[in-house]
Amino acid sequence: MALLSTHALTAQYGQFKALFGVDLHIDPGECVAIIGANGAGKTTLMRAITGVLKNAPEMIRLGGEPIGALPPDRILQRGIAMVPEGRKLFPSLTVEENLLIGGQVRRGSGRWSLDDIYRLFPILKDRRHSPGTALSGGQQQMVAIGRALMSNPELLLCDEISLGLAPVVIRDIYAALPAIRATGAAVILVEQDITRALSVADRVYCMMEGRVTLTAPAGQVTREAIHAAYFGAAA
Amino acid sequence: MIWLDVLVQGILLGGLYALFAAGLSLVFGIMRLVNLAHGDLIVLAAFVILLIVATTGLDPFLAALIAAGWLLQRLVLNRVLGRDILPPLLVTFGLSVALQNGMLEAFSADSRRLRVGALESASIGFGPVTVGTLPLLTFASAVVAIFVLNRIFYTTALGRAFRAVSDDPTTASLMGLNPRSVFAIATGLAMVIVTLAALYLGMRSNFDPSIGPARLLYAFQAVIIGGLGSLWGTLAGGAIIGVAQTLGAQINPEWQILAGHIAFLVVLLIRPRGLFPRAVD
Ligand SMILES: Nc1ncnc2c1ncn2[C@@H]1O[C@H](COP(=O)(O)OP(=O)(O)OP(=O)(O)O)[C@@H](O)[C@H]1O
Ligand SMILES: [Mg+2]
Numbered sequence: 182m183a184l185l186s187t188h189a190l191t192a193q194y195g196q197f198k199a200l201f202g203v204d205l206h207i208d209p210g211e212c213v214a215i216i217g218a219n220g221a222g223k224t225t226l227m228r229a230i231t232g233v234l235k236n237a238p239e240m241i242r243l244g245g246e247p248i249g250a251l252p253p254d255r256i257l258q259r260g261i262a263m264v265p266e267g268r269k270l271f272p273s274l275t276v277e278e279n280l281l282i283g284g285q286v287r288r289g290s291g292r293w294s295l296d297d298i299y300r301l302f303p304i305l306k307d308r309r310h311s312p313g314t315a316l317s318g319g320q321q322q323m324v325a326i327g328r329a330l331m332s333n334p335e336l337l338l339c340d341e342i343s344l345g346l347a348p349v350v351i352r353d354i355y356a357a358l359p360a361i362r363a364t365g366a367a368v369i370l371v372e373q374d375i376t377r378a379l380s381v382a383d384r385v386y387c388m389m390e391g392r393v394t395l396t397a398p399a400g401q402v403t404r405e406a407i408h409a410a411y412f413g414a415a416a
Numbered sequence: 417m418i419w420l421d422v423l424v425q426g427i428l429l430g431g432l433y434a435l436f437a438a439g440l441s442l443v444f445g446i447m448r449l450v451n452l453a454h455g456d457l458i459v460l461a462a463f464v465i466l467l468i469v470a471t472t473g474l475d476p477f478l479a480a481l482i483a484a485g486w487l488l489q490r491l492v493l494n495r496v497l498g499r500d501i502l503p504p505l506l507v508t509f510g511l512s513v514a515l516q517n518g519m520l521e522a523f524s525a526d527s528r529r530l531r532v533g534a535l536e537s538a539s540i541g542f543g544p545v546t547v548g549t550l551p552l553l554t555f556a557s558a559v560v561a562i563f564v565l566n567r568i569f570y571t572t573a574l575g576r577a578f579r580a581v582s583d584d585p586t587t588a589s590l591m592g593l594n595p596r597s598v599f600a601i602a603t604g605l606a607m608v609i610v611t612l613a614a615l616y617l618g619m620r621s622n623f624d625p626s627i628g629p630a631r632l633l634y635a636f637q638a639v640i641i642g643g644l645g646s647l648w649g650t651l652a653g654g655a656i657i658g659v660a661q662t663l664g665a666q667i668n669p670e671w672q673i674l675a676g677h678i679a680f681l682v683v684l685l686i687r688p689r690g691l692f693p694r695a696v697d
Pocket of ligand 1: 194197199217218219220221222223224225226266
């Protein structure tokens with residue numbers, strides 16, 4: 182059975198409709214990339230899954246159970262953790278406190294401890310008493326990932342973790358992915374960098390204007406198919 | 417020696433103002449809510465303590481604890497269950513008016529006092545100055561309360577949650593925190609401080625249903641002088657207003673309140689963000 186699935190998922194901001202019936206699924210331990218142009222609805226999809234935007238209960242299922250109407254704190258307790266777009270570290274908290282707050286509502290017997298996070302991103306240990314927002318962009322992204330891992334998620338959602346970072350820094354951050362997947366966690370990567378997304382993911386979804394326009398195994402998808410799904414068939 | 421005496425009495429009076437201010441500061445710091453009913457809540461708590469003492473004959477200190485528990489329950493529940501429709505500032509203004517009128521109905525406009533017998537007039541001599549035991553106790557309580565609040569804020573998981581929710585409630589909810597519950601706990605904690613403030617207010621002077629807004633004003637001035645977000649700053653702010661008022665009263669009894677306001681304006685002219693503003697903003 183799929184770990185998570187969405188069923189004709191819709192979302193709107195006031196009068197403005199942002200998602201028009203999105204169907205997707207991810208299996209336990211799988212890594213799925215979601216690509217799409219600016220404004221395609223990728224972040225909106227993440228907000229719907231994490232409960233920041235309310236849905237009908239049946240629109241989102243976790244292990245078969247309807248979770249579409251649960252608030253964000255309950256979604257986290259069910260094992261879905263979020264690395265939000267723009268990192269969103271807490272400025273009043275130190276690096277270590279940011280990590281600890283991610284683990285405040287832990288599930289299970291703790292696959293991830295503070296020490297595990299520091300082993301994954303050693304630079305954070307040296308900076309652990311600095312305010313989270315005093316770090317470089319790449320280091321902040323590491324904190325945001327570590328903070329999400331501290332809850333021992335079964336599903337990790339990453340929204341544009343490479344945004345605005347230098348290629349070497351992106352490489353360092355993506356180097357952590359195998360260790361994360363080794364815990365058995367499934368990962369959804371929202372990514373603008375298509376090459377990067379295709380090289381690490383098992384499957385890829387492409388979104389355009391609030392709809393899924395392409396689903397394919399990452400190894401089999403062609404440039405032409407992505408181009409069509411990204412910009413519309415007419416382009 | 418009179419000036420040394422004025423200084424000491426003023427600082428001790430500042431302890432009372434810091435107690436008024438600590439709850440206000442806590443609620444503002446965490447919920448970004450200016451609670452215009454804060455002064456009236458202190459007066460209400462004083463009446464509740466009075467009521468408990470009158471009906472059970474308990475010692476005021478014990479009564480204060482019970483009142484804290486009761487108020488905590490009431491207000492915490494209200495926050496969790498109630499849905500604010502009006503902007504919070506208007507809600508607290510409405511609450512302030514409602515509390516004053518409600519207290520007037522329930523307790524009449526008569527002045528009351530919490531009687532604590534010999535403690536009311538007891539004093540201790542420190543060389544050239546003699547200080548009242550009660551003012552000293554008030555100041556010590558303010559220091560302890562602020563110390564404990566700071567510990568909670570900066571060294572506990574609860575304090576971490578307070579700061580995270582205050583920074584960004586949506587992201588905090590993604591970390592598994594329920595902002596409404598965190599706010600409810602903060603309100604409860606503020607109510608414990610309110611009750612402590614009410615206890616000393618009621619023991620040191622007469623009170624009646626109309627005096628809440630003035631207490632709010634002193635509290636507000638102490639918080640602003642100290643710098644938003646700094647509890648020790650609030651204590652310093654309270655002390656400055658206390659000293660100014662005592663000094664003013666020494667020169668001319670009618671100048672007491674005015675001197676406090678002038679001190680407030682002078683500090684703001686010199687340091688618009690207060691004495692100890694928070695570094696991150
Ligand atoms: N808070 C909001 N209020 C109103 N409209 C919004 C809001 N957030 C997003 N939108 C709109 O919803 C649509 C989808 O936005 P979304 O942020 O989900 O796109 P995205 O795929 O994440 O884009 P990007 O790659 O730029 O992050 C856009 O048209 C956007 O303008
Ligand atoms: Mg986005």
